[in-house]
Amino acid sequence: xxxxxxxxxxxxxxxxxxxxxxxxxxxxxxxxxxxxxxxxxxxxxxxxxxxxxxxxxxxxxxxxxxxxxxxxxxxxxxxxxxxxxxxxxxxxxxxxxxxxxxxxxxxxxxxxxxxxxxxxxxxxxxxxxxxxxxxxxxxxxxxxxxxxxxxxxxxxxxxxxxxxxxxxxxxxxxxxxxxxxxxxxxxxxxxxxxxxxxxxxxxxxxxxxxxxxxxxxxxxxxxxxxxxxxxxxxxxxxxxxxxxxxxxxxxxxxxxxxxxxxxxxxxxxxxxxxxxxxxxxxxxxxxxxxxxxxxxxxxxxxxxxxxxxxxxxxxxxxxxxxxxxxxxxxxxxxxxxxxxxxxxxxxxxxxxxxxxxxxxxxxxxxxxxxxxxxxxxxxxxxxxxxxxxxxxxxxxxx
Numbered sequence: 001x002x003x004x005x006x007x008x009x010x011x012x013x014x015x016x017x018x019x020x021x022x023x024x025x026x027x028x029x030x031x032x033x034x035x036x037x038x039x040x041x042x043x044x045x046x047x048x049x050x051x052x053x054x055x056x057x058x059x060x061x062x063x064x065x066x067x068x069x070x071x072x073x074x075x076x077x078x079x080x081x082x083x084x085x086x087x088x089x090x091x092x093x094x095x096x097x098x099x100x101x102x103x104x105x106x107x108x109x110x111x112x113x114x115x116x117x118x119x120x121x122x123x124x125x126x127x128x129x130x131x132x133x134x135x136x137x138x139x140x141x142x143x144x145x146x147x148x149x150x151x152x153x154x155x156x157x158x159x160x161x162x163x164x165x166x167x168x169x170x171x172x173x174x175x176x177x178x179x180x181x182x183x184x185x186x187x188x189x190x191x192x193x194x195x196x197x198x199x200x201x202x203x204x205x206x207x208x209x210x211x212x213x214x215x216x217x218x219x220x221x222x223x224x225x226x227x228x229x230x231x232x233x234x235x236x237x238x239x240x241x242x243x244x245x246x247x248x249x250x251x252x253x254x255x256x257x258x259x260x261x262x263x264x265x266x267x268x269x270x271x272x273x274x275x276x277x278x279x280x281x282x283x284x285x286x287x288x289x290x291x292x293x294x295x296x297x298x299x300x301x302x303x304x305x306x307x308x309x310x311x312x313x314x315x316x317x318x319x320x321x322x323x324x325x326x327x328x329x330x331x332x333x334x335x336x337x338x339x340x341x342x343x344x345x346x347x348x349x350x351x352x353x354x355x356x357x358x359x360x361x362x363x364x365x366x367x368x369x370x371x372x373x374x375x376x377x378x379x380x381x382x383x384x385x386x387x388x389x390x391x392x393x394x395x396x397x398x
Contacts, residue, residue, distance in 0.1 A: 011037070011390045014096035015045040015056065016087065016111060018065035018104025020207040020240045021283040023048030025127060025174050026102050028379035029386070030054040036383055044096060046087065049241055059090060063242045065107050066208050080107065088114040095122060097390045103128040112146050123393045125386055127151045129168060132160050134323075140164045149389050151382050154324075155370065169385045172378030173286065173371040179264060180287040183272030191269075192259055194234055200273050201347065202293065203237045203258075205247065206280035212243050214300045215280055216250040221340035222278065224255045226348055234259065236274065238267035276350040276357070278343060281318045285330070286371065289321045289364040294357045296331045296346040300338045321363075324370050329363040 013033065017026040027050035033041050034054075043055055048062040064076075064083060088111055091099055099115060099122060101108025112124045129152040132140045137160070143150060144166035151171050152158050158168040194200065203223075205215040223235060235258040239247045244262065251258045261270060271277070271291040279285055281299040288295045297319045317323050319330050331346045333339075349356050 010040050010042055011098070011387065012042045012044060012094065012096040013386065013390075014091055014094065014099045015043060015047060015051065015102060016100070016104070016108050017045075017047045017051060017062060017102040018107045019062070020048060020066070020242065022102040022104055022128075023050045023062060024178075025379075026051045026056075027054045028174050028177055028377075029100070029102075029127070029382050030056065032377065032379040032383035033387065036380070036387060041387075044090075044094060045100075059087060065104060066242055083107075084110050084114070087111050088118065091115050091122065092118050095119065098123045098125055098386060098393075100125045100127055100386060105130060109143075109146065116146050121393075123148045123389050125149045125151065125389055127382060128153055129157045129161065133157065140166070148393075149385065151385060153371075153378070169381070171381035171385065172376075174378045174382075175283060175286045176290065176368065176371050177377050177379055178287060178290075179268040180271060180290040181268075181292060183265075183268035183270070183291065185269065185272035185274075188266075188269035188273040194273070198232050198234045198257075199230065199275055199351065200234050200236055200270070201351070202270055202274040202277040202279070202288075203235050204277060204279035204284050204288075205237070206282060206284075207240050207243060209243055209246060211280050211299075212247055212250065215298060215338075216247065218298070218300075218338060218340050218343060219278060220251070220254050222343035222347060225340055225344035226351075227255050229348065230351060233257075236261060236270040238262070238270055276347055278347050281332070281334075285319050285321060286367075289330075289367050290371075292361045292364065294350045294360040296333065296343065296350065298333045298338045298343060300335055321367050324367060325363060329360055 015026050017023045026047050030043055030051060031054055045056060046059050046062055047056045060083060101112055115122055116124060124147045126147050129150050130139045140160050141164045144164035147166060150161050150166055150168040152168055153173040155170050158170055161168040203219050205212045205219060226233060233256045235254060235256050237247060237251055237258060237260050239260060239262060248260055271293050274293055277288050277293050277295040279288060279295055279297060281297050285297055317332060319332055321330050322328055333342050
């Protein structure tokens with residue numbers, strides 16, 4: 001779609017992101033839309049620091065939406081409901097050309113449902129199809145009743161929604177557009193004074209407050225167990241603004257030299273310098289795969305939340321790399337298995353066994369292709385699809 005494809009008034013895109021991964025998606029989408037329209041596009045909505053850098057003025061701080069799990073959510077529910085109503089009222093008042101919810105379904109779907117009831121003519125798009133192939137397959141019909149178009153990040157997802165009458169376009173996974181796999185490890189070592197003989201492990205406890213609170217104590221204890229046999233370890237902890245202070249306080253007394261870094265450039269350079277990683281389940285696991293950094297995945301939720309989720313989950317793995325390969329390539333230590341001795345053992349194996357490291361590096365080679373790596377960036381495919389929705393729903397000039 002060229003800039004000339006959107007005629008008349010400058011199109012207004014109302015974008016809603018609720019967590020850092022969605023903020024990154026939104027920022028790339030915004031940059032692509034500006035390229036495709038020659039800058040003739042406006043953005044409103046809710047986003048974080050990356051979307052703000054692309055020109056979005058957020059309706060309220062995105063950090064208020066970074067919640068996960070039933071019991072983690074309950075104390076914040078009154079404010080969340082207030083923010084839903086505020087967002088809907090703003091959309092109805094502004095009447096944008098399209099509303100794009102970026103993941104965070106707990107918030108974005110509720111907003112979309114209310115907008116559909118209040119102003120049916122406003123086009124609604126959801127970016128990142130729900131994993132109906134993994135759990136709650138009835139969500140496909142639910143989304144079809146609300147949205148005009150869905151953007152899928154995996155190639156096998158569209159048929160699940162198309163059979164319900166919802167237009168769904170595979171755009172690829174935006175993670176392939178980052179610099180994962182293109183970092184400068186030597187520059188990272190020089191910048192932080194890390195000797196060539198020191199061995200770096202990347203520790204990624206997540207971007208939600210609940211995640212870092214649950215995982216960081218076990219990450220610390222795992223390093224304590226590793227230190228006697230690996231006295232040359234340096235831990236690097238990439239973080240984001242929403243949890244930076246919490247993470248900084250938690251790692252202040254770690255048993256090995258520990259660096260806290262922020263920003264994608266630092267993160268990807270750290271990946272290039274590291275020999276192994278310990279990470280919370282999530283989008284970062286895909287970045288680690290693209291960086292060819294051998295990884296151990298860890299995660300823990302409130303036990304009652306997990307008991308409820310287990311009734312619904314239909315897949316064997318939580319890591320998308322393992323799901324796509326249909327085998328346990330990347331170790332997953334979840335719930336009761338997420339404990340310091342297991343974390344230390346798996347991380348130590350990756351540090352000490354070159355064959356184990358190489359097996360994981362070789363195994364993720366296929367993943368890049370599945371994620372949509374190719375000539376057209378996923379964000380451009382997504383932006384093109386959204387702008388086409390705008391064109392199709394605008395009245396024809398006479």
